[in-house]
Amino acid sequence: MANLIFSEAEQRELREAARAEFPGNPALAYVLENLAAEGIDLDRCRSWDEIRSEKGLADQSDEAPEVA
Known part of the structure; x- marks a missing residue:
């Protein structure tokens, strides 16, 4: 089994970044x-x-989308 594990310092940094970057979205921060x-x-x-x-979405096109 392949797992990506974060060190304690990385965990702390990721938690702090999640709280700082997403204060209005606690679910995403969680x-x-x-x-x-x-x-x-x-x-x-x-x-x-x-x-x-799986979600029934169209295949991704290689063409750039039109910008209005």
């Missing part, structure tokens, strides 16, 4: 703090294409 504490199981990661397909 998720980032949780990732800092638990790390990331790289074996469970999925590609954006897999997620897009």
Whole structure:
């Protein structure tokens, strides 16, 4: 199993950054703090294409979107 684990100093920095950057969104700050504490199981990661397909989203186009 491949895991990305953060050192205690990295965890502290990630928690502080999550709280500072997302004061208006405590749910997002919580998720980032949780990732800092638990790390990331790289074996469970999925590609954006897999997620897009699962959610029924259109395939990503190579063309740049039009800007109004």
